[in-house]
Amino acid sequence: MQKKLAICPGSFDPITNGHLDIIRRGATIFDEVIIAIFNNQSKTPLFSVEERIHLIEQATKDIENVRVDVSEGLLVDYAKEQNAHAVLRGLRAVSDFEYEMQITSMNKKLEPDIETFFMMTNNQYSFLSSSIVKEVARYNGNITNLVPKVVEEALLAKFN
Ligand code: ADP
Numbered sequence: 016m017q018k019k020l021a022i023c024p025g026s027f028d029p030i031t032n033g034h035l036d037i038i039r040r041g042a043t044i045f046d047e048v049i050i051a052i053f054n055n056q057s058k059t060p061l062f063s064v065e066e067r068i069h070l071i072e073q074a075t076k077d078i079e080n081v082r083v084d085v086s087e088g089l090l091v092d093y094a095k096e097q098n099a100h101a102v103l104r105g106l107r108a109v110s111d112f113e114y115e116m117q118i119t120s121m122n123k124k125l126e127p128d129i130e131t132f133f134m135m136t137n138n139q140y141s142f143l144s145s146s147i148v149k150e151v152a153r154y155n156g157n158i159t160n161l162v163p164k165v166v167e168e169a170l171l172a173k174f175n
Contacts, residue, residue, distance in 0.1 A: 020099035021045040021132065024053050024090050028060045029166045030071050031148055033140035037105040038081060040134055047080045049097060054087050061149055061173060074163040091126035102131040107141050 023038055027050065041048045052067055054060075062070070064085055071083045086093040094102060102122070104115060119131045136143075143161055152158050152170040159167060 017098075018046040019101065020047050020049065020097060021101040021103040022049050022051050022090070022094050022097065022099050023103045024051045024086075024093075026055050026058060026060065026145065027052055027067050027071060028058070028145050029062050029067060029148070029162065029169065030074050031140070031143055031145055031162050031166070032160070033105065033107070033136060033143040035074060035163065036137045036140055037103065037134050038075065039078060041103045041132075042078050042080050045080075045101065045103070047082070048103065049099065050075070050081060050083045051090075051093060052083070052085045053090065054085070062169070066169065070163075070166050070169060073165040089125070091122050091129055094129050095126065100129055102129060104131060104133050105136050106133045107136045107144075 021041055021044075023041060025034065027034060038048055038050060050071055052064060052071075054064060060067075068083050068085065075081045075083070090102065094100070106112065106115065115133065122129060122131065148158055148161055149170070152167075153174050155174075158170065162170070
């Protein structure tokens with residue numbers, strides 16, 4: 016039988032425990048999860064793509080069926096190229112919903128065979144985003160428990 020692959024797309028600038036929670040849970044449902052870094056042109060990233068790959072690899076090294084990749088094009092094209100029919104996204108608050116619905120509807124129009132699956136965030140991470148973590152880290156706030164240790168160290172190094 017064909018492997019059930021899911022693409023988990025995002026900026027991951029940097030990866031947080033909220034992302035990891037979705038990835039870990041997704042990896043119990045799908046045969047393999049590909050964490051795909053999409054270089055969003057409208058955002059100026061703090062971490063380079065190489066740095067983000069490294070951080071994700073470190074943070075997920077204990078999860079066997081997860082790998083990291085990078086793409087610059089359309090998510091649906093990437094998914095097809097990988098032979099994946101599923102996209103995995105996390106939902107935090109109602110505020111995520113409109114944006115996700117717009118993207119999912121467009122992807123469905125572009126590629127009807129690809130299904131998007133949403134996982135509700137773990138309550139403890141519902142307020143957590145890469146942006147807020149960067150903001151807190153910039154002013155020396157405590158981010159332990161919000162990001163993996165390697166990410167905490169990388170953020171400290173960036174802002175010192
Ligand atoms: P994007 O720029 O595409 O939103 P992100 O890296 O911010 O990329 O997020 C990637 C995915 O992870 C999105 O589906 C987002 O909703 C989800 N996500 C981010 N933070 C959390 C969190 N704290 N809990 C659950 N899902 C999250």
